[in-house]
Amino acid sequence: MSTPSLLILPGDGIGPEVMAEVRKVIDWFGDKRGLKFEVSEDLVGGASYDVHGTPLTDEAMEHAQSVDAVLLGAVGGPKYDVLDFSVKPERGLLRLRKEMDLYANLRPAQCFDALADFSSLKKDVVAGLDIMIIRELTSGVYFGEPRGIFQEGNERVGINTQRYTESEIARVARSAFELARKRGNKVCSMEKANVMESGVLWRQVVQEVHDAEYPDVELSHMYADAGAMQLTRWPKQFDVIVTDNLFGDLLSDLAAMLTGSLGMLPSASLGAPMANGRPKALYEPVHGSAPDIAGTGKANPIACILSFAMALRYSFDKGDEATRLEEAVNAVLADGLRTADLLGQDGAAPVSTAEMGDAVVAKLSASL
Numbered sequence: 001m002s003t004p005s006l007l008i009l010p011g012d013g014i015g016p017e018v019m020a021e022v023r024k025v026i027d028w029f030g031d032k033r034g035l036k037f038e039v040s041e042d043l044v045g046g047a048s049y050d051v052h053g054t055p056l057t058d059e060a061m062e063h064a065q066s067v068d069a070v071l072l073g074a075v076g077g078p079k080y081d082v083l084d085f086s087v088k089p090e091r092g093l094l095r096l097r098k099e100m101d102l103y104a105n106l107r108p109a110q111c112f113d114a115l116a117d118f119s120s121l122k123k124d125v126v127a128g129l130d131i132m133i134i135r136e137l138t139s140g141v142y143f144g145e146p147r148g149i150f151q152e153g154n155e156r157v158g159i160n161t162q163r164y165t166e167s168e169i170a171r172v173a174r175s176a177f178e179l180a181r182k183r184g185n186k187v188c189s190m191e192k193a194n195v196m197e198s199g200v201l202w203r204q205v206v207q208e209v210h211d212a213e214y215p216d217v218e219l220s221h222m223y224a225d226a227g228a229m230q231l232t233r234w235p236k237q238f239d240v241i242v243t244d245n246l247f248g249d250l251l252s253d254l255a256a257m258l259t260g261s262l263g264m265l266p267s268a269s270l271g272a273p274m275a276n277g278r279p280k281a282l283y284e285p286v287h288g289s290a291p292d293i294a295g296t297g298k299a300n301p302i303a304c305i306l307s308f309a310m311a312l313r314y315s316f317d318k319g320d321e322a323t324r325l326e327e328a329v330n331a332v333l334a335d336g337l338r339t340a341d342l343l344g345q346d347g348a349a350p351v352s353t354a355e356m357g358d359a360v361v362a363k364l365s366a367s368l
C-alpha cells in the first residue's frame with residue numbers, strides 16, 4: 001500500500017500553535033510505529049487571504065480533494081471581520097466542507113476521568129460521559145438559497161434559508177445509525193418539527209430510514225431546544241445525537257463545556273467513500289482560532305491532537321493506535337498537567353501549549 005497522504009492546513013490564530021504539537025505526534029507515529037504519512041501543508045482562512053486575497057485557492061481546494069485526509073487547525077480572527085463576506089476566513093472552511101461533500105460531522109464529547117471536576121456541571125452529571133453528536137455539515141441554513149442582504153422598500157432584510165432534501169437527511173441518518181451500532185445502539189434525532197417544515201421532514205425521513213434499515217437501533221426524537229436542556233440536565237441519557245447543521249453547531253459547543261473545555265473537543269467530517277474505500281475526510285478541533293489567547297502559548301493542543309486520533313481511526317483504519325493516543329492524553333491529564341483553560345479546581349500551575357504536546361509524546365513513548 002502506498003504511503004497515506006495527509007494535508008495540514010494550520011490556518012489562523014492558535015491554529016498553527018496547536019498544529020505544531022500535532023506534528024510532533026505525527027512524527028512520533030512515523031518514527032516509533034512505522035506509520036509514515038506523506039505530509040504536505042497549505043494555507044486556509046486569513047493566512048491564505050493575506051497571501052492570495054482569498055481564504056482558499058483553487059489549488060489548495062484541489063490539494064484537499066487529492067489527499068487521504070485533511071487536518072485543519074482553525075480559521076478566523078478580528079483582523080478579518082471587516083472583509084467582505086465572500087472572502088472571510090470562515091468561507092474557506094465552508095468551501096472545503098461543501099466541495100468535499102463532508103456531510104457527516106462527528107463531534108464526540110467525552111469526559112476524561114481527570115477532568116470530571118472541571119465541568120461547569122456537577123461531577124456525577126458528567127463523569128464517564130461519552131456521547132457522539134453527528135451534525136449534518138453540507139446543507140441546511142448554512143447553504144440554502146435564497147440568501148443575502150436585500151433592500152426591501154425603505155429597509156434592508158437579511159435572508160437565509162433552511163433547506164433539506166430527503167436524501168441529505170437520509171445519508172446523515174445512516175451515518176448516525178451505523179455509528180450507534182458500534183457504540184450504545186441508541187440514536188436521538190433533534191430538530192424543531194413543531195415549528196419548521198424542514199424539521200417535520202427531518203423527523204419523518206430519520207424514522208423511515210430507521211424502520212427500513214436499522215430497526216435494531218433504539219431511536220428517539222426530541223425538539224432541539226428541549227435537547228439542549230436535556231444535555232445539561234442529564235447528558236448521559238444520550239449515545240448518538242443526530243441533528244442539522246445549525247443546531248449541531250450550537251449543541252456541540254454546549255457539549256464541549258460538559259467535558260471541561262472547548263480545547264478538548266475533536267471532530268471528524270466525513271463524506272462518501274473514495275475509490276480506495278476510505279471516506280473523504282477532514283479533521284479539526286471544534287474550537288476556533290481563539291484570538292484572545294493567540295500567541296501567548298496558552299492554547300490547549302488536545303482537541304487538535306485528538307482530531308488526529310480520529311484520523312487514525314476513521315481514515316487509516318488504525319483504531320488501536322488511535323486508542324493509544326487517547327490513552328496518552330488521558331495519562332497526561334491524570335498526572336495533573338493542565339493548560340490554562342483547564343485551571344481551576346485543583347490549582348495546578350499551567351503548562352504551555354508546547355509542554356502539553358511534549359508530555360503527550362512522552363506518554364506515547366512510555367506506552368511502548
Ligand code: NAD
Pocket residue numbers: 014018073074075076077078090093262263264284285286287288289290291292293298299300301303341
Ligand atoms: P473560539 O473557539 O475561537 O474561542 C472561544 C473561547 O474558547 C475563547 O475564550 C478561547 O480562548 C477559548 N478557546 C478556544 N479554543 C481553545 C484552546 N484550544 N485552548 C484554550 N482555550 C481555547 O470561538 P470564538 O471566539 O467565537 O471565535 C473566534 C474566531 O474563530 C472567529 O473568527 C470564528 O469564526 C472562528 N471559529 C473558527 C472555527 C473553525 O475554524 N473551525 C470554529 C469556531 C470559530
Ligand code: IPM
Pocket residue numbers: 076090093094249286288
Ligand atoms: C464550527 C465553526 C464554523 C461553523 C465556522 C467557523 C464556519 O463554528 O466549525 O463549529 O459555524 O460551522
Ligand code: MN
Pocket residue numbers: 249250253286
Ligand atoms: Mn461552531
